[in-house]
Amino acid sequence: MGLMVLNASETFPLAMSSREIAELTGKTHGHVLRDIRKMLKNLYHLDDKPKLDQHKIQGVTIEKDDRGYIARIDLDKDHTLTLLTGYNDQARLRVVRRWQALEKTQVRPLSPAELMIAHGQALLAAERDQAEQAERIARLEQRVDLMGSDTGYRTITAYMKQNGIRLPISESRQKGMAAAKLARERGERIGSIPDERFGSVNSYPIDVLDEVFSLAG
Secondary structure, eight states: OOEEEESOOTTOOSOEEHHHHHHHHTOOHHHHHHHHHHHHHHHHTOOSSSOGGGSOOTTEEEEEETTSOEEEEEEOHHHHHHHGGGSOHHHHHHHHHHHHHHHHHOSSOOOHHHHHHHHHHHHHHHHHHHHHHHHHHHHHHHHHHHHHHHHTEEOHHHHHHHTTOOOOHHHHHHHHHHHHHHHHHHTOOOEEEEETTTEEEEEEEHHHHHHHTTOOO
């Protein structure tokens, strides 16, 4: 599984990943990514166009998987401590202590060979994280399928999977927007399903999705 690194510094400065922050604070990784996005947009007055990963922010490294999703975000000390202002005392203390431990280990610059080893280890860890995430997503989608069979609702992903439809991510997002628009026009409720990647995703009545995907009748 490939990994694209965006906005990375050539010197690999000391940083803390969003996954480690999630582990230390007890938050889900999706929630930490959401908090980081909100912080960066507020700090640098960013809007949605261009996307966050198209901005070059000193001290921030964004890594994406081969499907185009953000796999993790690495933050330097300033951004890490700024993020913590929104967390409770216990969470802040755990992260601060971990950062202090990281600083103690950085007694000298790494050699080129050590940098290669460290980077390789980071890639392996990211691949393991992605494999675990894919497994969790598969289990979640299975639960969503079961939930949808009882409620008459489906997420875009579950509907496409059930009907053997394969679309690029950009097109599936357009289908989601079309389904939301049609559901609102009809006065039908839009559901919400827990999602490992985004916290939650919308689900729509099957008849709305049939019309959006032109499969009705």
